[in-house]
Amino acid sequence: MSLPDAEALLQQLAAAMRGEVDRGTALIGIHSGGVWVAERLHGMLGLELPLGVLDVAFYRDDFECRGLKTGVKPSAIPFEVQGRDIVLVDDVLYTGRTIRAALNVLFDYGRPARVRLAALVDRGGRELPIDAAFVGGVMQVAGTDSVVLGLGAGGRLSLSLTGSDSDG
Amino acid sequence: MNLHLRGGTLIDPGAGTERQADLFVAGERIAAVGTAPSGFVADRTIDAQGLMVMPGLIDLSARLREPGFEYRATLESELAAAVAGGVTRLVCPPDTDPPLDEPGLVEMLTRRAASLKLARVHPLGALTQGLEGERLTEMAELAEAGCVAFSQDDRPFANLTVLLRALQYATTFSQAVWLRPEDAGLARGGVAHDGEVATRLGLPGIPALAETVAVAAILLLVRETGARVHLCRLSTAGAVDMVRVAKSEGLPVTCDVAVHHVHLSEMDIGFFDANCRLSPPLRSLRDRDALARGLVEGVIDAVCSDHAPVDEDGKQMPFGEAEPGATGLELLLPLTLKWAAATSLSLPAALARLTSGPAAVLGLEAPGLGPGAVADLCMFDPQAWWRVEPAALLSQGKNTPFAGYELQGRVRYTVVAGRVVHEATGTI
Amino acid sequence: MTGNPQLGASGELRHLLSIEGLPRAILVHILDTARSFASVTEREIKKVPLLRGKSVFNLFFESSTRTRTTFEIAAKRLSADVVNLNVATSSQSKGETLLDTVANLAAMHADLFVVRHATSGAPHLIARHVAPEIHVINAGDGRHAHPTQALLDMFTIRHFKGDFSRLKVAIVGDVLHSRVARSEIHALTTLGVPEVRVVGPRTLIPTQVEKLGVHVHHDMATGLKDVDVVMMLRLQNERMNGALLPSAQEYFKWYGLTPARLALAASDAIVMHPGPMNRGVEIDSAVADGAQSVILPQVTFGIAVRMAVMAIVAGN
Numbered sequence: 001m002s003l004p005d006a007e008a009l010l011q012q013l014a015a016a017m018r019g020e021v022d023r024g025t026a027l028i029g030i031h032s033g034g035v036w037v038a039e040r041l042h043g044m045l046g047l048e049l050p051l052g053v054l055d056v057a058f059y060r061d062d063f064e065c066r067g068l069k070t071g072v073k074p075s076a077i078p079f080e081v082q083g084r085d086i087v088l089v090d091d092v093l094y095t096g097r098t099i100r101a102a103l104n105v106l107f108d109y110g111r112p113a114r115v116r117l118a119a120l121v122d123r124g125g126r127e128l129p130i131d132a133a134f135v136g137g138v139m140q141v142a143g144t145d146s147v148v149l150g151l152g153a154g155g156r157l158s159l160s161l162t163g164s165d166s167d168g
Numbered sequence: 169m170n171l172h173l174r175g176g177t178l179i180d181p182g183a184g185t186e187r188q189a190d191l192f193v194a195g196e197r198i199a200a201v202g203t204a205p206s207g208f209v210a211d212r213t214i215d216a217q218g219l220m221v222m223p224g225l226i227d228l229s230a231r232l233r234e235p236g237f238e239y240r241a242t243l244e245s246e247l248a249a250a251v252a253g254g255v256t257r258l259v260c261p262p263d264t265d266p267p268l269d270e271p272g273l274v275e276m277l278t279r280r281a282a283s284l285k286l287a288r289v290h291p292l293g294a295l296t297q298g299l300e301g302e303r304l305t306e307m308a309e310l311a312e313a314g315c316v317a318f319s320q321d322d323r324p325f326a327n328l329t330v331l332l333r334a335l336q337y338a339t340t341f342s343q344a345v346w347l348r349p350e351d352a353g354l355a356r357g358g359v360a361h362d363g364e365v366a367t368r369l370g371l372p373g374i375p376a377l378a379e380t381v382a383v384a385a386i387l388l389l390v391r392e393t394g395a396r397v398h399l400c401r402l403s404t405a406g407a408v409d410m411v412r413v414a415k416s417e418g419l420p421v422t423c424d425v426a427v428h429h430v431h432l433s434e435m436d437i438g439f440f441d442a443n444c445r446l447s448p449p450l451r452s453l454r455d456r457d458a459l460a461r462g463l464v465e466g467v468i469d470a471v472c473s474d475h476a477p478v479d480e481d482g483k484q485m486p487f488g489e490a491e492p493g494a495t496g497l498e499l500l501l502p503l504t505l506k507w508a509a510a511t512s513l514s515l516p517a518a519l520a521r522l523t524s525g526p527a528a529v530l531g532l533e534a535p536g537l538g539p540g541a542v543a544d545l546c547m548f549d550p551q552a553w554w555r556v557e558p559a560a561l562l563s564q565g566k567n568t569p570f571a572g573y574e575l576q577g578r579v580r581y582t583v584v585a586g587r588v589v590h591e592a593t594g595t596i
Numbered sequence: 597m598t599g600n601p602q603l604g605a606s607g608e609l610r611h612l613l614s615i616e617g618l619p620r621a622i623l624v625h626i627l628d629t630a631r632s633f634a635s636v637t638e639r640e641i642k643k644v645p646l647l648r649g650k651s652v653f654n655l656f657f658e659s660s661t662r663t664r665t666t667f668e669i670a671a672k673r674l675s676a677d678v679v680n681l682n683v684a685t686s687s688q689s690k691g692e693t694l695l696d697t698v699a700n701l702a703a704m705h706a707d708l709f710v711v712r713h714a715t716s717g718a719p720h721l722i723a724r725h726v727a728p729e730i731h732v733i734n735a736g737d738g739r740h741a742h743p744t745q746a747l748l749d750m751f752t753i754r755h756f757k758g759d760f761s762r763l764k765v766a767i768v769g770d771v772l773h774s775r776v777a778r779s780e781i782h783a784l785t786t787l788g789v790p791e792v793r794v795v796g797p798r799t800l801i802p803t804q805v806e807k808l809g810v811h812v813h814h815d816m817a818t819g820l821k822d823v824d825v826v827m828m829l830r831l832q833n834e835r836m837n838g839a840l841l842p843s844a845q846e847y848f849k850w851y852g853l854t855p856a857r858l859a860l861a862a863s864d865a866i867v868m869h870p871g872p873m874n875r876g877v878e879i880d881s882a883v884a885d886g887a888q889s890v891i892l893p894q895v896t897f898g899i900a901v902r903m904a905v906m907a908i909v910a911g912n
Contacts, residue, residue, distance in 0.1 A: 055632060057632070058632070058633075058636065058644035058645070058646050058907070059644065059645060059646075063646055063911055064911075066911070067608070067908070067911025067912050068629060068646075068907050068908050068911045070621075070625045070628065071628075072628060072629050072632045073632060074631055074632045074634070074635035075632070075635055075636075076635065104645070108639060108640075108641040108643070108644075109639060109640065109641075110640065362803045363803055363804055364803075364804045364807045366802075366803070367802040367803055367804055367805055367807070367808070368616065368778070368807075368808065369716055369717065369740055370716040370737075370738050370739030370740030370741065370775055370778055371716050371717075371738075371739070371740075372739070373802075373803060375803075439600075439601050439717075439720050440716070440717030440720045440721065442721075484695055484721070484725075485694070485721065486694070486713065486715035486716065486717045486718040486720075486721050486737075486738075487715075487716065487717040488715050488716060488717070488738070489715055
């Protein structure tokens, strides 16, 4: 199947968010693809607050079977979370488990006023009652495949399919 | 009881011969070789085709743990292990509880051992009372009770004066003194060879010097007193060199090595394998090779099992706290064959380290296979490969660093005084 | 016994018993993960739910309040339940007590044992006897190893120096009796430090230590020359006057780290000490409290590193 162009999805996502975010809104990207998307959105939307970064490795619900893999990155939230309007940004919205973990990380930093979710792609297959406020696009993918966001030369984003399963 | 051993290969290390011939045993002794004496009627004929027939092994160091440590092993279990290993005669150190420092203890031990009619047991008497290194024992009395020589085992002397007096006194009664050379001060607190592995694992070390310094002191005392000294279980290249020189000067010194020291080194400790906690410790590869060479040259007179059964609780400890020692009676022959195979020695010459070599140390006539010789025999299958499974050993001690080794050579029959005392059933 | 008993069938870290034999990738994984845990410890809420429902037993056969406390804090920040046991060692049948104690605790559904023991190899023995789902972390055994101390020191070095591949490191003092020194040596050489030196009087340098890949110096002047990191070792009281050393005074005079000696090292050299320090014996207060000392950051990093080790081991 042909995959949508990530750059086009990004434009659509930014368009959906415009008018819905303001100077007081903070973006937090979820490591690693979500951070790339959030970095681009941050520029496109002209937001003022610095970008936050979250790694959910310490909050995942599959630690028991997967353990702690390499590549954990420090989380960094360079602003006060308490009372903040926050948009979590991820690349691919799938089961919703990553978002559940990200919410838990976030609440260990403070109590935000509101949290919304922005995803570049919603591939369906939710296992938790979680939904995105903003999506770049929707696609149907077989459960055995995973959709992976890549960062190419010049910061260009692209989507690809791999056979291994993941739970983004 | 008359035995006819048919078709075996007779190995006579004393005579240095190897040939295929029938052997006829009448009563306790060998009656004839080749053709049966006239009127000989075999009560039992053993098919010895494919087997080597040799004089029984003589082990210069095997702990039987009686009296005092019956929870570790008993005469029944260990003498059964001895004959299963082809050992028909063994020397047991005096490190029992109480130590063998009174004639009554020695008589009881030898009587009980004899009643089992398995391997012959020669106790070493304690050189000092309670092995405490201070006061001499009644050596003349102990010798009459059956002690074959006198030893301080692994315990220290209070000072060299005690050792000097002990040598002088033993010599007065023509008794040999067996010493395990180790300077107590240099060895104190150590649990492994002071070398690369001890450094890596953070184990307190016993330097090679602990042995060589002691050998030097002993040799000077021998020169002074003329005492007949046997050095037990050398572990260092330096000690082998010193004994070589002493022997060339004609000093009345003999020595042995434990068979594990011929094969293993400090490297085998791996990650704290308590089965490699031995006394003396496993040394460097260079030491191991020098010991194996010393045994080839004959500088080392005998190879022994240094059999030391330890119960599981004694080994299930951190390395340094574990009880030293390895079970060895049943491994002595195959491990000696393994050493021999890597040398240029003929089989009879190699096996002399288990027969005529130790016999000479004990002042016994070289055991042979000629008519009239006592029929203490070991018959083994030189081709049989077997895997060392500790649980399958007859010794109550299952502690061996050779667990899992594939060894060649398996004892099939052991004969003591003309009686078959061990028979391995089936093939393995 | 072949193979590294710490590693599982696919090379994953099941126990942390020693640094020896661990591939560089595992050390880097621990250090990287520790960096993330360090960011957690800067938050208002310093806990993560990773080991929720797990039981960590601090099994200290040799008392050490400091080390035990840092493991306890680390375990609690991972949301584990922590049980502290100071097991008095009777002089008799220690081993029996050791394995019996462990078997009893395992029956209480322990998931992870943190073991401190006075005898080298005790954690190996425990690791060999526990059920496969139970993990063991060595918190210091005899003279053998103290792997978490070495890892937190590597974390500290990386924090201040960035890269291991151009460093000269000197380990100074009682190397003979030091489990810390042995673990540091393995960690430094594994991480690619090109020059590791040990410095001390001949009585305190173990036999053939150069086989571990270090250079031996008996003189502080050559030993400290141009080094980037000075790792001081603690000199135990009982070694200070006897057959190893005549007196603490003489030791300090020849091997104590003074400002003048530190000046021999690179100008931006850092000074480390695993604690507790003997001021005026192995280290001068002016150095211990000076600008080049990173002794307090070492302690802080210790918690994040122990969190990383527990989380990685418990997840495998």
